[in-house]
Amino acid sequence: MIEAYPFLAPDFQSKEPKELSLLSIVSQSFFQPFSVDDNLLVIMTALTSGSGVGFNRAMLFRADGDKLRGGKWLGPRSPEEARMIWEVLSTPGLGYLEIIEHNRWLLSRDADAMTGKIAPLEFSLARDNLTIPVTAVAKNELLLVREASREPLVDPRFLQAIGVDEFLCVPLLAQGEVLGEIVLDNAFSRKRIEPKDVKLAGLCGLMAANYIYTATLHQRMVEMERMAALGEMAMFITHQIRNPLTAMGGFTDQLLNAPADEAKRRRNLEIIRREIRRLENVVYELAHFLKVDPSRRPEPFDLKRELRAVLQEMEPRAAAEGREIRADIDDLLPPVLGDPIAVGEVLRNLIVNAFEASPAGSRIEVAAERRDAAWVSVSVKDAGHGISPEARARLFSPFFTTKERGMGLGLLYVKRVMDACGGTIEVESEAGRGTTFRLAFRSREEGRAEA
Amino acid sequence: MKRILIVEDEEALCLLYEEELSGEGYDVTTARDAEQALEILKGERFDLIVTDIRMPGRDGVELITQIMGLRKEIPIVINTAYQSYRDDFMTWAADAYVIKSSSLDELKARIRELLAR
Numbered sequence: 332m333i334e335a336y337p338f339l340a341p342d343f344q345s346k347e348p349k350e351l352s353l354l355s356i357v358s359q360s361f362f363q364p365f366s367v368d369d370n371l372l373v374i375m376t377a378l379t380s381g382s383g384v385g386f387n388r389a390m391l392f393r394a395d396g397d398k399l400r401g402g403k404w405l406g407p408r409s410p411e412e413a414r415m416i417w418e419v420l421s422t423p424g425l426g427y428l429e430i431i432e433h434n435r436w437l438l439s440r441d442a443d444a445m446t447g448k449i450a451p452l453e454f455s456l457a458r459d460n461l462t463i464p465v466t467a468v469a470k471n472e473l474l475l476v477r478e479a480s481r482e483p484l485v486d487p488r489f490l491q492a493i494g495v496d497e498f499l500c501v502p503l504l505a506q507g508e509v510l511g512e513i514v515l516d517n518a519f520s521r522k523r524i525e526p527k528d529v530k531l532a533g534l535c536g537l538m539a540a541n542y543i544y545t546a547t548l549h550q551r552m553v554e555m556e557r558m559a560a561l562g563e564m565a566m567f568i569t570h571q572i573r574n575p576l577t578a579m580g581g582f583t584d585q586l587l588n589a590p591a592d593e594a595k596r597r598r599n600l601e602i603i604r605r606e607i608r609r610l611e612n613v614v615y616e617l618a619h620f621l622k623v624d625p626s627r628r629p630e631p632f633d634l635k636r637e638l639r640a641v642l643q644e645m646e647p648r649a650a651a652e653g654r655e656i657r658a659d660i661d662d663l664l665p666p667v668l669g670d671p672i673a674v675g676e677v678l679r680n681l682i683v684n685a686f687e688a689s690p691a692g693s694r695i696e697v698a699a700e701r702r703d704a705a706w707v708s709v710s711v712k713d714a715g716h717g718i719s720p721e722a723r724a725r726l727f728s729p730f731f732t733t734k735e736r737g738m739g740l741g742l743l744y745v746k747r748v749m750d751a752c753g754g755t756i757e758v759e760s761e762a763g764r765g766t767t768f769r770l771a772f773r774s775r776e777e778g779r780a781e782a
Numbered sequence: 783m784k785r786i787l788i789v790e791d792e793e794a795l796c797l798l799y800e801e802e803l804s805g806e807g808y809d810v811t812t813a814r815d816a817e818q819a820l821e822i823l824k825g826e827r828f829d830l831i832v833t834d835i836r837m838p839g840r841d842g843v844e845l846i847t848q849i850m851g852l853r854k855e856i857p858i859v860i861n862t863a864y865q866s867y868r869d870d871f872m873t874w875a876a877d878a879y880v881i882k883s884s885s886l887d888e889l890k891a892r893i894r895e896l897l898a899r
Contacts, residue, residue, distance in 0.1 A: 580884020
C-alpha cells in the first residue's frame with residue numbers, strides 16, 4: 332500500500348502540536364518568494380506568535396564584517412498592542428503574504444521606535460572583552476540571561492535598549508561563520524523562559540542560520556553567473572567592434588597612402604560606410620540587450636495585448652514580403668509574470684526570426700494558450716528548413732548566428748528575458764518541416780497561490 | 783614570388799588583405815572558411831598562412847591543428863579580433879599572433895619577418 336501525504340501546511344493556527352507547526356512555518360518560509368529580510372521576519376513572527384513558542388518580542392542582529400549590528404525588532408510596544416497583534420495573527424486563513432504585510436506595518440508605525448532603539452547598536456566580534464549579546468555568537472551557545480541588570484557581562488547599552496531582566500540569545504552561525512543573532516524576551520507576559528522554549532528557539536535558530544547561509548550562497552552564485560556572462564559579452568563585443576574597425580582603417584589607409592582612381596575611391600568609401608552602419612547596429616543591439624535586468628522583479632501584465640500589438644506591427648511587413656501570419660490567441664489568457672517591454676521585444680524577435688527563416692508565400696503560425704493553471708504558452712512556428720542538431724546545440728550561445736550580418740544576440744536575449752521572469756523556452760525542429768519556438772510564462776494566478 | 787594563403791570569413795577583410803599583401807609583393811590566395819582552406823592546401827603549396835580563429839563551421843584553432851599535421855614547415859600567423867585566444871595552448875603552435883586593428887602595419891611586419899627566416 333502506498334499513501335501520499337502533503338507536507339504539513341504552514342498554518343499559524345494549526346491544530347498540530349505547537350512545536351510541529353512552528354517548525355513547519357519556519358522551514359517552509361525558506362521557499363517563499365520574498366526577500367531574505369521578509370523571510371527572517373516571518374521566522375521571528377513564528378517565534379513570537381501565540382501558536383508558536385510564544386515569546387513576546389524578537390530582536391534580530393545581522394553580522395556585518397567583524398561587527399554585529401542591530402537590525403529589526405519585532406513585537407508590540409505595550410500590552411494593549413500585544414493583544415491587538417495576537418488578534419491579527421489569530422485570524423483564520425492567515426498566510427505568509429498577510430504575515431509579511433503585517434510585519435511591514437509593525438516596522439513602519441511611528442518609524443518603528445523599537446527598531447530605532449537597536450539599530451544604532453553595534454558590537455565588535457573580536458574575541459577580547461566579550462559582552463552579551465556578542466558572547467552567544469562568539470561561543471556559538473544559546474545563552475539564557477536572568478537578572479540581567481546584576482550581570483556584569485551584559486553590555487549596558489544593550490541592557491538599556493532591551494529594558495528587561497530576562498532574555499534568550501540565539502546565535503545564528505553556519506560553517507563557523509557568524510551570520511547574526513536573535514534575542515527573545517517576554518517583556519509583557521513576564522513569563523519565565525523555560526528550558527523547552529530554549530530548545531525550540533535553538534532549533535529555529537539553526538534553521539534560520541541555514542536559510543541565511545543558503546540565501547547568501549545563492550546571491551553569490553547569481554553574482555558569479557552575471558560576471559561570467561559579462562566576460563563572455565566583453566569578448567563578443569571586442570570581436571564585433573574590431574572587425575569593422577580593421578576594415579575601416581585598412582580601406583582608409585589605402586586612400587590616404589596611394590593615389591586611387593574614382594572607382595576605387597568610391598568602392599572604399601562604400602565599404603567604410605557599410606562598416607560604420609554595422610558598428611551602429613552593434614551599439615543598438617547591445618544597448619537593447621543590456622536593458623534586460625535579471626534582478627528586476629517580474630510583474631503581472633496582459634500578454635494578449637503585447638502579442639496583438641507585435642502582430643499588428645508586423646502586418647505591413649508580412650503583406651509587403653508575401654508571408655501570411657496566422658494567429659490563434661486564446662481570449663481568456665490570464666495575465667502572466669514578466670517585464671512587458673522585454674517580453675514584447677522577445678515576441679518581436681521570434682516573429683522576425685520566423686519571417687527570415689520562411690520562404691515567400693509561406694505561413695507563420697503564432698499561438699497563445701493557457702497550458703494549465705500555472706503556465707501560459709506562446710508558440711511561433713516558421714516554415715523554414717529547420718535547424719540542424721549541431722546548430723540547435725549552440726542556439727543560445729552568444730557567438731552563434733546563421734545570418735550573414737546577425738549579431739547572434741537575439742536568441743540569447745530571448746533566453747535571458749525568459750530566465751529573468753521564471754519562464755522557459757523550448758525549440759522543436761525537424762529538417763524540412765520548420766521550427767517551433769515555445770515560450771512558457773508563469774501565470775499570475777500561480778504567483779498568487781504561492782504567496 | 784612568396785605565396786600566402788589568407789583564411790578569413792569577412793568579405794571586406796578578405797578583399798583588404800588580398801589587395802594590401804599583393805601590394806607588398808606576395809601572391810595571395812583567399813579562403814572564406816576552414817574547409818575551403820584545407821581543400822586548397824591539398825593541391826597547392828604556400829609559404830605562409832594567415833588565419834582568423836572564430837569562423838562559421840570548423841574554427842581556426844582546429845584548422846591550425848590540421849594544417850600543422852599536414853604541412854609542418856609552413857609558418858602560421860593567427861590574425862584575430864580576440865585577445866583571449868592567446869592563452870589557448872593550441873594557438874602556441876602558431877608562429878605569430880596578431881590582433882586585428884585599424885592599421886595593418888603589424889600584420890605586414892610579422893609576415894615579412896617570418897618569410898625572411
